[in-house]
Amino acid sequence: MKKMVIGGIILIVALMAGTYFVAGDAFQSDDYINTLTMIGALAIIAITIFTVLKYVNQIKNDTASGELVDENWDGIGEYTNAIPSGWGIIFIGTIIWMFWYFFVGYPTNQFSQIGQYNEEVLENNAKFKSVWENPTDETLKAMGESVFLVQCAPCHGVDAEGINGKAQNLTHRMSKEQVLSVIQNGQQKLGYPMGAMPPMMAQGADAEAIATYIAGGMKGEAPVAFAACASCHGADGKGMNGMSPNIAEYDEKLVTKVLEHGKKGVIGTMPSFKGRLNPTQEKAVASFLTSIKAGE
Amino acid sequence: MFHWLEQKPFFFAVVLFLTVAFAGFVTIVPDFAKQSQPTVGTKPYTVLELAGRQVYIKDSCNACHSQLIRPFKSETDRYGMYSLSGEYAYDRPFLWGSKRAGPDLMRVGNYRTTDWHENHMMNPSDVVPGTVMPKYPHQFTNMADLATAYANANTQKELFGVPYDTDGMPKLGSWAEAEAQAKEDAKLIASDMKNQSVKDAVANGQVPEIVALIAYLNSLK
Structure with missing residues (x-):
């Protein structure tokens, strides 16, 4: 008998140690669920072992006794024992718990899956806000990179180079082909204060010259025809402080506008990401994109 | 006390079954009937979209992609608004699918576009490095089955009362009308595509599977 008790204790300790050795890290977090599960598992093991011991003991030593009920089934009788007190307490306990469940815990129609979801979102947003209230440039860039890898990389590629022309190459502002396409078709979608850009602002050789100049990174002398562009985009192409798109480089305004409105260009269509990212995340993506341009 | 009942096992079983069945009926059916009404804004599929849906089923997309977004922050962040029962009306x-070897596609129309699908179906690893999705180049040469799609839509209209041809809902009409409309829709999709043989086929009045499939995927919102 003593051997079994000692064996049981050794088994419990061994299981505890094994679990801690394999998954000890999980108990370091502020989430209590792992600890709770562990305590539950221990309780099950302990109760099982000691109940088994009790009954093994009883089978060995006990003899049946007591008063039989009148009825019997093919000679098999039943004692008129009272139910074990533990069962009785649990039974009454479940009745009390039922009242708690109906009237206090989960009154009818008071629980909703969607309500729980809404609470989860609120809690998450509050946590996001408190942690990222004043992000530094470094954290913004890191956040931007991870958002980029999830949301943008499927089209623009993990290196942001557009997967061989399947999407915009985000390390470079515009290609010659794109500039020509915008000049020919205009751009109505982005919603800048300057409004829509009409099609056919320049033609033929003028358009060619402008496209070469912009695609080349706006270095050197601007072609004469660029005056048409400069009237809205500014002589430096930077969009006159957010009045119109920056055609010289990516900036925060451009990135957030494109995320909001989507874009249809010569490569294809980019969907709008409105509502999918919060303002901090949009800012982070912009900060990441401007940083990869700087490192070229 | 219940000796009389215990002596009649068959009668007891029947009464028990009826009691449980009644309880189940009154708890499940009213809520189910309410929840399965179409959500405001949910529309039946057009013939071209239905043809694409058949391609989706034929190529077993649903074996790896679910169409059911659960109400968890982690899911809605990635896939958009959680699904409602009425959206499947x-x-x-x-x-719905039961396995996600690939991402959920319930609202893929919100964040992927025609040109992306075209690149992706031709060779998934071109756009998603390390993907396990196989290539589907046969969709660019096989033609979609518009006739079956029309029969499907018409059956749903006649038999299940799906509101085609009503105010604000897709028009079905006769087979000739529906076929012409599907080919018009296909032209819109093809105008955003780059594959020349697909463009030629659509211009010749044919509808490759890829066009129908993209129409269907774009309609998932």
């Missing part, structure tokens, strides 16, 4: 059969 016109899905016959529904394509």
Whole structure:
């Protein structure tokens, strides 16, 4: 008998140690669920072992006794024992718990899956806000990179180079082909204060010259025809402080506008990401994109 | 006390079954009937979209992609608004799926576009490095089955009362009308595509499977 008790204790300790050795890290977090599960598992093991011991003991030593009920089934009788007190307490306990469940815990129609979801979102947003209230440039860039890898990389590629022309190459502002396409078709979608850009602002050789100049990174002398562009985009192409798109480089305004409105260009269509990212995340993506341009 | 009942096992079983069945009926059916009404804004599929849906089923997309977004922050962040029962009102059969080897596609129309799908179906690893999705180049040469799609839509209209041809809902009409409309829709999709043989086929009045499939995927919102 003593051997079994000692064996049981050794088994419990061994299981505890094994679990801690394999998954000890999980108990370091502020989430209590792992600890709770562990305590539950221990309780099950302990109760099982000691109940088994009790009954093994009883089978060995006990003899049946007591008063039989009148009825019997093919000679098999039943004692008129009272139910074990533990069962009785649990039974009454479940009745009390039922009242708690109906009237206090989960009154009818008071629980909703969607309500729980809404609470989860609120809690998450509050946590996001408190942690990222004043992000530094470094954290913004890191956040931007991870958002980029999830949301943008499927089209623009993990290196942001557009997967061989399947999407915009985000390390470079515009290609010659794109500039020509915008000049020919205009751009109505982005919603800048300057409004829509009409099609056919320049033609033929003028358009060619402008496209070469912009695609080349706006270095050197601007072609004469660029005056048409400069009237809205500014002589430096930077969009006159957010009045119109920056055609010289990516900036925060451009990135957030494109995320909001989507874009249809010569490569294809980019969907709008409105509502999918919060303002901090949009800012982070912009900060990441401007940083990869700087490192070229 | 219940000796009389215990002596009649068959009668007891029948009464027990009726009691449980009644309880189940009154708890499940009213809520189910309410929840399965079409959500405001949910529309039946057009013929071209239905043809694409058949391609989706034929190529077993639903074996790896679910169409059911659960109400968890982690899911809604990635896939968009959680699904409502009423959004499946016109899905016959529904394509919830039970396994996500690939991402959920319930609202893929919101964040992927025609040109992306074109690149992706031709060779998934071109756009998603390390993907396990196989290539589907046969969709660019096989033609979609518009006739079956029309029969499907018409059956749903006649038999299940799906509101085609009503105010604000897709028009079905006769087979000739529906075929012409599907080919018009296909031209819109093809104008955003780059594959020349697909463009030629659509210009010749044919509808490759890829066009129908993209129409269907774009309609998932």
